[in-house]
Amino acid sequence: MIRLLNVSMMPPGVGQPVLRNLTLTVPKGEFRWLLGPSGAGKSSLLRLLTLETRPSAGQMDLLGVSVSQASRSTLRNLRRRIGFVPQDYRLIGEWTVFDNVALPLRLRGASERDTRREAFAVLEWLDVVHLADKRPGTLSGGEQQRAAIARALIGRPELLLADEPTNALEDAQARRLLSTFQELVDMGTTVIVATHNEALVREAPARSIVLRDGTLADPAPQDEPALHRSGTL
Amino acid sequence: MSAPVSPGLRSGSLPLLVALMTLLAGLSLAGLTGVQILAEGWSSAARNATTIEIPSDTPQLEDRTHTLIQTLHRTAEVTNVRELSPQQVQTLLAPWLGQVSSSGHLPGLSLPVVLIVAHTGTPDLGAVVHEALPEAVVEEDRRWGERLNGLGSSLVACAWLAVSLIAAIAVLSVGMTVRRSVMAQRKAVEIVHFLGAGDLTISSRIAGRAALLSLAGGLTGLLFLSPVITMLARKLAPFSHETGPALPTNTWTDIFASWWATLHVLPRMLLEELGALPLIAACLGWMTAQTVVLVWLRRLP
Incomplete structure (x- = not known):
């Protein structure tokens, strides 16, 4: 499970935080779309969740590990339990x-x-x-x-994160990928997918984390039961 | 080839760099050994000899000199007493007193009798000589020995300093090369780090490659060094007691055997030190790369 409590993130050399007082929970084996306009903080949140950086403030628990206090070896072992599809493939x-x-x-x-x-x-x-x-x-x-x-x-992986994983795929391939995500969720993997692809979100409605200006645009609904859960996810 | 779990080291120049450093270190070690042998020789020769001068105007010079020689022979730790001939004394003093005349004597000067006493340990020859022949002057070569020893030690220290400096420069060069390589592959290193590779996994792969390249460089350096060392051995051969029979040089094996026999003139310790240079280079390369990469990885979360 993922739990963020008042998490802020301010990269070095940047005057203001790119994420502010973010509080959210994603239970084990759930799917979330990560939505928001460019610059809203989606990539920053993914960087936090892939352990590329640590929060500047607040508490972050990932797969049962408190990231804020974790040692390097704990973080290393945690990274091996996370799968990530970066936008630039890496x-x-x-x-x-x-x-x-x-x-x-x-x-x-x-x-x-x-x-x-x-x-x-x-x-x-x-x-x-x-x-x-x-x-x-x-x-x-x-x-x-x-x-x-x-x-x-x-x-x-126990946690799968993907940043625009379908932007270079054909429609059929994208749909196939979504069904894979569904299979992983059914097996207990937590999946978070950041996307700008509204058609894809419409095709597979699921609960969303919507960011705007580094904070949750609508913090209340994402903790509630599936409001939009009517599709494959 | 093992499956890759981390980027390796990119450096074409590292072996050449290490080869040059090995060459320099080898030359310094050869110099160091030479200086050590020389210093030890000076020190040992001076430490175990005493010069006694008996003025020519001493009454009953011949008899008393003979008595003194007998007394010295009986003294514990004295191994030999040698009286220099007048010609030897003249030759000895010529640099200070000018050319010997055609008659074989220095003009207007009566020469002292000079005794060279060889001994082991440090017998109190001053007391023995003073009792037997108070007019005699005892020149303790030990003092010169101490001075020569001091000079020798300084030269040895300088040579060690040169070797240490070369090692430091080698470490610095390998460190900079490894750092450049890591920076060039920064993206790949970050990818494997964020996929959960341990710091030691990443650093060991780079360090292993650095050690291998350094070993190759060290062996190449030794190859560069061999003509110089062979030449040195040939120069030293006439002074060696171990000049064996000349070997035939018909085949490559004979040539190698002959070369190896030539090298045996050199002190065994020097040959061992030179042989160890590639291994030392590999160890330094491995340790430096490990340190540089581990320090660099500390900046990643």
């Missing part, structure tokens, strides 16, 4: 797609046999298994995005 250019995708399992110490089996399974599911030996630089945006999604999905 694939390592010198490595093959297979090595990029296999990385989270290798870091967890999985055997090479299991790693290969799972990596090829997820690559095949995302229809990029033929790209396993290619370098990311030689791929199209959509292919890179699918490789990044494969890396986030491998090993079934």
